[in-house]
Amino acid sequence: MRRPVVAVVGSSGSVHAKIEAAAEELGGRIIEAGFRLLCGGRDGVMEAACRGAREAPSWREGDVIGVLPGYDRGQANEWVDVVIPTGLGLARNVVVVASADVVVALAGGSGTLSEIALAWQLGRPVIGIDLELGEVGGWAERLVGARIDHRRGGAISRARTPAQAVELAEALVEGGRKARR
Amino acid sequence: MRRPVVAVVGSSGSVHAKIEAAAEELGGRIIEAGFRLLCGGRDGVMEAACRGAREAPSWREGDVIGVLPGYDRGQANEWVDVVIPTGLGLARNVVVVASADVVVALAGGSGTLSEIALAWQLGRPVIGIDLELGEVGGWAERLVGARIDHRRGGAISRARTPAQAVELAEALVEGGRKARR
Amino acid sequence: MRRPVVAVVGSSGSVHAKIEAAAEELGGRIIEAGFRLLCGGRDGVMEAACRGAREAPSWREGDVIGVLPGYDRGQANEWVDVVIPTGLGLARNVVVVASADVVVALAGGSGTLSEIALAWQLGRPVIGIDLELGEVGGWAERLVGARIDHRRGGAISRARTPAQAVELAEALVEGGRKARR
Amino acid sequence: MRRPVVAVVGSSGSVHAKIEAAAEELGGRIIEAGFRLLCGGRDGVMEAACRGAREAPSWREGDVIGVLPGYDRGQANEWVDVVIPTGLGLARNVVVVASADVVVALAGGSGTLSEIALAWQLGRPVIGIDLELGEVGGWAERLVGARIDHRRGGAISRARTPAQAVELAEALVEGGRKARR
Numbered sequence: 001m002r003r004p005v006v007a008v009v010g011s012s013g014s015v016h017a018k019i020e021a022a023a024e025e026l027g028g029r030i031i032e033a034g035f036r037l038l039c040g041g042r043d044g045v046m047e048a049a050c051r052g053a054r055e056a057p058s059w060r061e062g063d064v065i066g067v068l069p070g071y072d073r074g075q076a077n078e079w080v081d082v083v084i085p086t087g088l089g090l091a092r093n094v095v096v097v098a099s100a101d102v103v104v105a106l107a108g109g110s111g112t113l114s115e116i117a118l119a120w121q122l123g124r125p126v127i128g129i130d131l132e133l134g135e136v137g138g139w140a141e142r143l144v145g146a147r148i149d150h151r152r153g154g155a156i157s158r159a160r161t162p163a164q165a166v167e168l169a170e171a172l173v174e175g176g177r178k179a180r181r
Numbered sequence: 182m183r184r185p186v187v188a189v190v191g192s193s194g195s196v197h198a199k200i201e202a203a204a205e206e207l208g209g210r211i212i213e214a215g216f217r218l219l220c221g222g223r224d225g226v227m228e229a230a231c232r233g234a235r236e237a238p239s240w241r242e243g244d245v246i247g248v249l250p251g252y253d254r255g256q257a258n259e260w261v262d263v264v265i266p267t268g269l270g271l272a273r274n275v276v277v278v279a280s281a282d283v284v285v286a287l288a289g290g291s292g293t294l295s296e297i298a299l300a301w302q303l304g305r306p307v308i309g310i311d312l313e314l315g316e317v318g319g320w321a322e323r324l325v326g327a328r329i330d331h332r333r334g335g336a337i338s339r340a341r342t343p344a345q346a347v348e349l350a351e352a353l354v355e356g357g358r359k360a361r362r
Numbered sequence: 363m364r365r366p367v368v369a370v371v372g373s374s375g376s377v378h379a380k381i382e383a384a385a386e387e388l389g390g391r392i393i394e395a396g397f398r399l400l401c402g403g404r405d406g407v408m409e410a411a412c413r414g415a416r417e418a419p420s421w422r423e424g425d426v427i428g429v430l431p432g433y434d435r436g437q438a439n440e441w442v443d444v445v446i447p448t449g450l451g452l453a454r455n456v457v458v459v460a461s462a463d464v465v466v467a468l469a470g471g472s473g474t475l476s477e478i479a480l481a482w483q484l485g486r487p488v489i490g491i492d493l494e495l496g497e498v499g500g501w502a503e504r505l506v507g508a509r510i511d512h513r514r515g516g517a518i519s520r521a522r523t524p525a526q527a528v529e530l531a532e533a534l535v536e537g538g539r540k541a542r543r
Numbered sequence: 544m545r546r547p548v549v550a551v552v553g554s555s556g557s558v559h560a561k562i563e564a565a566a567e568e569l570g571g572r573i574i575e576a577g578f579r580l581l582c583g584g585r586d587g588v589m590e591a592a593c594r595g596a597r598e599a600p601s602w603r604e605g606d607v608i609g610v611l612p613g614y615d616r617g618q619a620n621e622w623v624d625v626v627i628p629t630g631l632g633l634a635r636n637v638v639v640v641a642s643a644d645v646v647v648a649l650a651g652g653s654g655t656l657s658e659i660a661l662a663w664q665l666g667r668p669v670i671g672i673d674l675e676l677g678e679v680g681g682w683a684e685r686l687v688g689a690r691i692d693h694r695r696g697g698a699i700s701r702a703r704t705p706a707q708a709v710e711l712a713e714a715l716v717e718g719g720r721k722a723r724r
Contacts, residue, residue: 071451086642183442242365266461452661476661
């Protein structure tokens with residue numbers, strides 16, 4: 001049985017302190033729950049989640065994967081163990097969500113919005129973390145509870161905390177396994 | 182001076198009669214205004230827009246471009262003049278919006294949402310057609326007037342009709358030219 | 363019946379005078395034979411072929427398509443009518459050959475070699491122009507007559523001149539049509 | 544310091560017993576030398592190399608990465624630890640070589656040829672294993688010692704055995720590190 005992968009998508013650049021703290025906690029809990037963490041490998045939410053993962057007691061080298069838009073490995077944040085430089089530009093967003101068993105979104109602008117939409121289209125479950133930050137909460141907060149379209153059932157799952165997001169991810173992966181049996 | 186390109190993004194599959202009529206009118210007006218029309222090359226809004234373009238009095242062979250997710254040219258609807266099979270899967274959505282001077286969205290589910298988000302991220306102007314159809318109006322209607330994130334100014338432009346969408350597209354292209362001078 | 367597309371692949375950058383002249387003649391003959399010309403949109407063989415196409419008596423606006431590796435339309439040479447910026451980096455090489463009914467190679471380094479290999483893998487017929495220039499003749503010359511692998515029959519077709527390449531392309535497209543009937 | 548990645552490219556499908564044995568030995572030696580192994584995740588040389596890696600004494604879960612052309616994780620061979628489904632079709636070949644510090648080629652048809660060419664274009668060092676099998680030896684054997692083009696110095700390095708290939712990979716990675724200092 002392969003270890004399932006949680007992709008973390010969210011704001012790049014400098015982020016609100018509460019978002020950064022949540023991303024870091026999220027990264028740590030993902031590793032502690034036995035998942036591998038995959039993201040776009042850059043700064044902001046991605047970097048905080050990778051740092052949290054790296055500092056988790058259960059972290060082992062190889063648990064943190066960064067899928068970059070360019071060809072230069074040096075663009076990855078320092079907490080990424082496995083760098084996948086693609087040179088694909090924005091099309092790397094597809095690779096990020098396609099590689100995930102579950103996608104967790106935290107805050108986020110247009111890049112995150114594209115990843116939520118692409119994940120939905122690919123049938124990957126999406127969890128949004130809703131910290132009730134209003135506009136700062138970005139697309140993750142804005143879309144929790146929403147049904148993106150009718151090609152599949154369900155909606156973007158709402159998690160109030162990183163802990164709840166990881167619990168939901170575990171339930172979704174377990175549910176997926178049962179459905180495939 | 183190259184002819185500017187308008188990308189049409191919107192619902193695939195079977196669509197509401199009002200949306201189909203609007204897509205067909207939109208395609209015709211895009212050609213009559215001197216633009217080239219580019220889209221994902223499949224059915225639904227894409228096919229109706231291509232048909233409208235093909236039936237426009239000013240249409241010339243080569244004006245209608247379809248960028249496909251697969252490798253099989255046969256997947257293109259019959260109104261596409263130039264088929265670009267990419268084999269890229271969902272990553273072809275990036276190529277669709279990157280190729281556009283202006284993106285016009287009509288109705289649409291998760292695929293359209295990803296294209297609106299990617300167009301925003303690439304700095305391509307996006308116009309949503311708002312037919313006031315409610316839920317059927319999809320992401321184009323839902324996002325008119327919205328600012329996707331703060332990496333650029335402005336918002337998704339609202340057009341009430343295909344005619345207005347094409348007028349806006351002309352103004353945006355003209356504005357872009359002046360800005361580059 | 364859609365107009366078939368010939369993709370021209372070959373050396374970028376500055377090229378030998380005989381190669382440039384052949385590329386220009388090739389571009390013109392492709393258009394005169396009723397094909398559309400598609401290429402990577404940059405300099406070298408690509409630019410000379412586009413220029414030849416543009417100056418052909420039968421050229422109509424829209425006949426010359428350039429599929430770029432970046433997002434910036436300004437990277438296209440001035441003879442391209444329809445610019446498809448992909449932002450995909452080297453992965454745009456796949457789009458170039460996937461869009462072709464027939465691929466014609468002239469000289470060329472590693473990029474051209476990748477395109478010949480990808481075209482073969484996709485089942486697109488490949489014609490190499492052999493000007494008997496030795497090392498300068500690049501991969502097109504080096505691979506004429508070669509069978510790339512056993513997944514399909516045939517070999518890279520040899521053309522001694524641009525005129526012969528276009529004749530071969532016509533025969534290959536006609537043969538393909540008959541095979542599909 | 545991140546662990547360097549060796550990409551293994553080579554024939555898919557059923558392969559000659561000597562090639563399969565060499566691929567398996569290669570996979571094991573890559574892991575024993577402290578590299579991570581990355582490949583296209585499918586059958587043939589890829590599968591044998593992954594199996595060899597998995598059975599190496601030093602193997603740890605996460606050391607074997609497979610980058611798939613489709614979206615379905617189930618397409619990966621059973622020895623892959625980390626599956627990256629891309630849905631990119633042949634464009635995934637670019638991701639395979641872009642992710643590598645060193646590329647090792649063994650036998651191979653058109654797909655392998657495209658990967659050697661793309662690796663060269665990206666400046667990734669390429670080692671070909673030459674088992675002196677003649678036609679069965681494929682493009683890896685055919686190109687050892689060749690200079691693909693003049694955009695960079697050097698040539699495809701020749702290794703006579705998997706052991707020699709891994710020694711060369713170590714020297715190339717060490718050389719790259721010194722060059723960056």
